[in-house]
Amino acid sequence: MTEFIPPGTRYHALPSPFAFKRGGELRDAHVAYETWGTLAADAGNAVLIVTGLSPDAHAAANADNPAAGWWEAMVGPGKPIDTDRWFVICVNSLGSCKGSTGPASIDPATGELYGLRFPELSIEDGARAAVEVVRALGVTELACVIGNSMGGMTALALLMLYPGIARSHINISGSAQALPFSIAIRSLQREAIRLDPQWNGGRYTDQAYPESGMRMARKLGVITYRSALEWDGRFGRVRLDSDQADDDPFGLEFQVESYLEGHARRFVRFFDPNCYLYLSRSMDWFDLAEYADGDVMAGLARIQVGKALAIGANTDILFPVQQQQQIADGLRAGGADAQFIGLDSPQGHDAFLVDVARFGPAVGGFLSSL
Amino acid sequence: MTEFIPPGTRYHALPSPFAFKRGGELRDAHVAYETWGTLAADAGNAVLIVTGLSPDAHAAANADNPAAGWWEAMVGPGKPIDTDRWFVICVNSLGSCKGSTGPASIDPATGELYGLRFPELSIEDGARAAVEVVRALGVTELACVIGNSMGGMTALALLMLYPGIARSHINISGSAQALPFSIAIRSLQREAIRLDPQWNGGRYTDQAYPESGMRMARKLGVITYRSALEWDGRFGRVRLDSDQADDDPFGLEFQVESYLEGHARRFVRFFDPNCYLYLSRSMDWFDLAEYADGDVMAGLARIQVGKALAIGANTDILFPVQQQQQIADGLRAGGADAQFIGLDSPQGHDAFLVDVARFGPAVGGFLSSL
Structure with a gap:
């Protein structure tokens, strides 16, 4: 593979060993991340972005790397995720090849690539790794956790595993469980x-x-x-x-x-x-119903978060908007002030990357209201 | 390949040479077909079925082959396509491997399989081959031509190429042109x-x-x-x-x-x-707009047919119901008494094969009204 980790990427060493949900553990593993903006003295303005399967941590240009990022139109000064107000953290998923430890990394025990000897990766493992970064940056409570696509799953896992970790949540084209078409x-x-x-x-x-x-x-x-x-x-x-x-x-x-x-x-x-392969399979396995005796709505209702927005594109066939409607309904049943918006974007699942005209105001409006 | 041509299949020899739309020709080629019911003395009760990519000509049980066919619930005595009333012909597509001449047939010029030396197959070639069978059976005007999926394209091509060949038409989950998703x-x-x-x-x-x-x-x-x-x-x-x-x-x-x-x-x-490969590509190439300076609606309007039904499943992502709506609208613009029905079948493009409860009354009701 042609290595392509963006310049300016930072790394956080995970606790060693770092145990996985389904068994196995990593030693000397790390997570790649980037940040934008300034953390407030009370550390109350932190926003975490967790990503889809393929993106790196370079969501937007910053001092360490002025190149445009994969969510450039959404993250920056005066943009919907306004880095003049928020201290934004974007984490590269554990198991990825874009800087975080994954199957393409060297196993320190053997000096060889992990390959299929990498432990079975779950969405929850990625959520736990992301929280390690957040805490290392001095943040105990996020203002918001934003998850796109697979990141929508990661964000829900994170909220489930760490009650009180975030005051609010934006779930973009995500789902609470994988369904058979996807x-x-x-x-x-x-x-x-x-x-x-x-x-x-x-x-x-x-x-x-x-x-x-x-x-x-x-x-x-x-x-x-x-x-x-x-x-x-x-x-x-x-x-x-x-x-x-x-x-x-x-x-x-x-x-x-x-x-x-x-x-x-x-x-x-x-x-x-x-x-x-590892990241793809982790999505199939993800199911919040596991936390509530097989009832996905009850699983969502177990999550404690003050305010939430679940949003998606009506043309999405991979994570259909019914799944974002379900997230809003379930979080509301758990006491959240939760809203669902299905946008008429023609671009399907990828709309959040390109239809800034629709996704920008929805995301920006929610964050402004905090 | 394991050969699997249903017993009882009949064959009609095509004129030799049989020229293809895009060039090239076949010699000593034939088309496989089956029939049900009895042709009326005036030959006025003939119904032709043209199929999707994979079916053979054995749509239903008949005297030559009592095994159930791929549309068993729809074709037979007292069924929606009622063989007590209609003389039903089902043709295996030219280019298929289920009895008609195709790339897996022997090229008489070489004694070897055609393979990629088979001429470039268009939907129109299949339509012309089907009409040869119809005429050989003594039918000059069909009561109805029914096409499913790819067969919906074949039926439209046939109606375009042979004005007056059919008094009515049922287009099931078909389309007048291939669109980029499919x-x-x-x-x-x-x-x-x-x-x-x-x-x-x-x-x-x-x-x-x-x-x-x-x-x-x-x-x-x-x-x-x-x-x-x-x-x-x-x-x-x-x-x-x-x-x-x-x-x-x-x-x-x-x-x-x-x-x-x-x-x-x-x-x-x-x-x-x-x-x-050949049949699949023929669908990509199909475009009724070719017959009307690039305007698909004008192409449809050039077709002369008395009565038409365009029908599909609202959950079809491959031939979405908007395409059947377009067929009905276009045929109506050409003077047909044309109706569109979008059914709430959950089974998607394949619904016409399995959701007999919804497709049966729609198809049967149309044929009864003739």
Whole structure:
């Protein structure tokens, strides 16, 4: 894999050993993170962002790294997540390859890559690692925890495991449990990687790398991250120019195919296949119902948080808005002042990354009201 | 591939040569078909069924083959497509491996399998082949042409190419043109097959067969043929019993994964990979707008048919009901008495195969009114 950890990334060493929910432990592990803004004297203005599967900790430009981040339009001075007011922390997920310890890291016990010897990763392990960073920064109570996509799961786990850790919560395109359509998609993505002979039971190298499997997984991801509605308007049936099209009789012909190919090319060598497998599976396993005898609404109602916003795009097929409605309903049943907003963004699950016109005011309005 | 052509299948020899829309031709080709009921003396009671990508011509039990067919609940005496009244013809698509000539057939010019030397197949070629069967059976005007899924495209092509060929039309979960979401899905399915090293440029054998690619393609198909709503109720988060689950750390764990695996196993050796590629690509290419200077509604309006029903499931993500609404609107603009019905079937694109309670009365009611 082509390593790509943003410059300016900071690291926090986790307690060693760091035990995992499903068994096993890490030694000498760390979490990558970045921050924006200034922590108030009473440490009361901290906002934590936990991310989806693939992002690094570089959500936006900061002094350590002026390059634009993956949520640049949302995080910064005067932006919806206003770094003039908030001290913002973004954590790279435990198990990722973007700076935090994961399957692509060296196991200090062997001096070799963990690979499939990495312990079974749960969303809860990522939540616990993120809290270690928060505490190390001198924060005992967050003003808000914001989670996007997989991060929406991480945020709920964090709120469940650490009562009182946050006064408020924004859950963006997240869910309280994985449902079978999204499990099926992720299972197929993992199968694509595992079926690639170059995956080789997780013992691939840069020279013999499961590029085909990663390409398939990424394309399937992108298909489910967007929406048919958006693509009808964006691509329609437009064909590639003859000089871009493929001579292969079953090769690229339509613009939408070229778009997927471009996304795949920008991903396959920039994300570690084993990390992908571990993070993907952790989402399938996540289920807040485990905390309330199999009742997901009761699980949500066990969470103690003052104020909450659950928000998503009506075109999201991977984390459908019914799941964000459920989060708001469940948190409200637990006593929170909780609101649900389903936005008419055409961009599907990825809308929170690109439809700043809709997501910005919703997120910014909530934070302003705190 | 394990050959599986139903017993009792009949064959009609196509004119030789049989020229294709995009160039090339077949010699000594044939189309597989079956019939039910009795053709009236005036040949006025004939109903043609054109199918989706994978079905054979055996839509239902008949004298030649008493085994249940793929649309058994819909076709038969007293059933919605009532064979006491109608003489029903079902044609296996040209290019398929279920009896009609396709890429898995022997090329008489070489004595070898066509493979990728089969000419580029369009939906229109399948429509023309179906009309050859209809005419050979002594039918000059169909009472109705019924097309499901890809067959909905074939039926529209047939109506466009042969004005007056049918007095009425039922379009079920079909579309007048392929849109980018479905193109993306099909492109990825084809890529999965083509990336399998055993596909070998279309020159696989039973011993070296692209089983992994076909498994991926089929699983992705099944995911898009059904709906998240159905699966939430059907599978939820139920896990496999420990004796069914996989020891592989990333193997089958949830019931939904086992369901997909079962579907894949029942498909991969029963459908020819090259036939799959050709039929799949023909759908991407289909666009009635070609017949009206790029305006799909004008293309539909060029079709002359007396009465039409366009019907689909509101949960269909592959051929969304907006496309059936468009068919009804376009045919109506052309002068047809055309109706659209979007049914609340939870089963997505496949609902017409399983939700007989909803599709049966709609189809039966339309045919009764003729």
